[in-house]
Amino acid sequence: MNIIDNKPVRVRYAPSPTGLPHVGNVRTALFNWLFARRFNGAFVVRIEDTDQNRLVREAVDGILEGLRWLNLDWDEGPEVGGTYGPYMQSERLEIYHEAAQGLIGRGCAYYCICSPERLKELRKQQAKEKKNPGYDGKCQNLSARELQVYRDAGNVPVVRFKMVRDETISVDDIVRGNVEWKSNLTDDFVIIKSDGFPTYHLANVLDDHLMEITHVLRAEEWLSSTPRHIALYGALGLEPPQFGHLPMILGPDRSKLSKRHGSTSLLEYRGMGYLPESMINFMALLGWSLDDRTEILDRGALVESFSLERVVKSGAIFNIDKLEWMNGIYIRSLSPDDLAARIRDYWQLAPPAEIPDSVDMEYLRRIAPLIQPRLKTLVDAAERTEFFFKVGLGHVPKDLIQKGMDVASTRRALEASLSLINEMDAFSTDALEAAFEELRLRMELSRRQFFSLLRVATTASRVSPPLFETMEVLGRGRCKDRIGGAIGALRD
RNA sequence: GCCCCCAUCGUCUAGUCUGGCCCAGGACGCCAGCCUUUCAAGCUGGAAAUCAAGGGUUCGAAUCCCUUUGGGGGCACCA
Numbered sequence: 335m336n337i338i339d340n341k342p343v344r345v346r347y348a349p350s351p352t353g354l355p356h357v358g359n360v361r362t363a364l365f366n367w368l369f370a371r372r373f374n375g376a377f378v379v380r381i382e383d384t385d386q387n388r389l390v391r392e393a394v395d396g397i398l399e400g401l402r403w404l405n406l407d408w409d410e411g412p413e414v415g416g417t418y419g420p421y422m423q424s425e426r427l428e429i430y431h432e433a434a435q436g437l438i439g440r441g442c443a444y445y446c447i448c449s450p451e452r453l454k455e456l457r458k459q460q461a462k463e464k465k466n467p468g469y470d471g472k473c474q475n476l477s478a479r480e481l482q483v484y485r486d487a488g489n490v491p492v493v494r495f496k497m498v499r500d501e502t503i504s505v506d507d508i509v510r511g512n513v514e515w516k517s518n519l520t521d522d523f524v525i526i527k528s529d530g531f532p533t534y535h536l537a538n539v540l541d542d543h544l545m546e547i548t549h550v551l552r553a554e555e556w557l558s559s560t561p562r563h564i565a566l567y568g569a570l571g572l573e574p575p576q577f578g579h580l581p582m583i584l585g586p587d588r589s590k591l592s593k594r595h596g597s598t599s600l601l602e603y604r605g606m607g608y609l610p611e612s613m614i615n616f617m618a619l620l621g622w623s624l625d626d627r628t629e630i631l632d633r634g635a636l637v638e639s640f641s642l643e644r645v646v647k648s649g650a651i652f653n654i655d656k657l658e659w660m661n662g663i664y665i666r667s668l669s670p671d672d673l674a675a676r677i678r679d680y681w682q683l684a685p686p687a688e689i690p691d692s693v694d695m696e697y698l699r700r701i702a703p704l705i706q707p708r709l710k711t712l713v714d715a716a717e718r719t720e721f722f723f724k725v726g727l728g729h730v731p732k733d734l735i736q737k738g739m740d741v742a743s744t745r746r747a748l749e750a751s752l753s754l755i756n757e758m759d760a761f762s763t764d765a766l767e768a769a770f771e772e773l774r775l776r777m778e779l780s781r782r783q784f785f786s787l788l789r790v791a792t793t794a795s796r797v798s799p800p801l802f803e804t805m806e807v808l809g810r811g812r813c814k815d816r817i818g819g820a821i822g823a824l825r826d
Numbered sequence: 827g828c829c830c831c832c833a834u835c836g837u838c839u840a841g842u843c844u845g846g847c848c849c850a851g852g853a854c855g856c857c858a859g860c861c862u863u864u865c866a867a868g869c870u871g872g873a874a875a876u877c878a879a880g881g882g883u884u885c886g887a888a889u890c891c892c893u894u895u896g897g898g899g900g901c902a903c904c905a
Contacts, residue, residue, distance in 0.1 A: 510831070514830090554830095581831095626852055627851080651837060652837095656838065706867090786864065795865095797866090799864095800864090
């Protein structure tokens, strides 16, 4: 095991199961994973399901599905277990309660019976007086009797952490350097809610310690709650982990990436035909770079070269154009067989209307190299290959007849092509090219005229992969049928 | 309002710690050309940043210091 600061690296991805995994969260997961793999550490997944109101049942499945899709394997967490479990915070309630009791016992926390109404009123008042919003500490002096009355009425008090006073709290952030806060600016925050669940602050701090997390790498939005966490570690008598606050991913308007900016869920990108390889590479470059020129880094290269020192401080706009370009690069780097498999899997996930339900894999494998340089996403595969699978092409005479040609000359060319195909020996790209070039010369047609005609006749489209390669893959039978069909279309 | 963070081409970034090799490099996108039977891909070239602004320090500053401005994040019994 690689050792940093004499401790084996342990990092965690701690999502809250409130919906589909968001690309911002996933980028955080990626950096944690990269850091763990780079230093032979452990990557832990912990589900922070402490908010019963926002909890979405299927969310955990989506989160894990996203990680699996990207092939970000976790060493401990849901499904795989581990020695620091359970990894669902809802199953760790006693731990939080015990810690809260300890804090209360030592005078570092107290019960609070203030109603939501009073809290709301308090904030309103503070806003009016232009004072900092925050709890005023009223229940610090709550008597045992008052508490008992409150409880006897069937209420459950919350527990608040008694924030330290008159101190400067500082953190030496791995990416931001030294950051300081005056402790008095932070109020006495809730650590146990009235439903018995802990708030993020308590659960997160406790679990990071209990799970021996060495580096907390999270988004910058958490920076301002860090003094609370440091104070909690202090009151609990625990050594805080190292913090690294990662730059955020922004929408085009530079605000936090959110739904109104378009697709924000990782799985949506799978649906849009992006490869996991491109997502990883692209997300890694959102806030991190290797040097002044390297753009394409596969997971192996990333693991080898990732470092927190090279994480930038400023937020990054999610630039889908670059992702699309990169996806094209990765698509082209696939072996034809692999590409065919990806396309098939994608079609299974999102069946396109224009493609038959089951396609012959052998055929698709031969088609794959023809469309490979033409794909930006897997979505494009359907329209690019549609004509390979169609049975009746439905030729449009107007598309068949090329500039400078008429119905008669077009028919002559097609009929000559048909007999040529019948007579040919090998039906290969080279043979086709040689034979058709010879025929073209004999018929005194330009390349553009003759080959465009043939293209439309065999594919029913003005746009296709290279003609003779396409014809070879289509095969003699299909080519004959289609040219025959084109001749028929001219008759009507 | 208060606290904190950030600031290099439209975007992602290199360079900032350890001033000079930077009148700022790469990539995406954009434009043009080449290749070409179509569309792509590929190749070549181009436009694009007074290094947020102002003031210092210095022989010399994107890089060090100060001020200002702009942007973002946070201020819940949400995470």
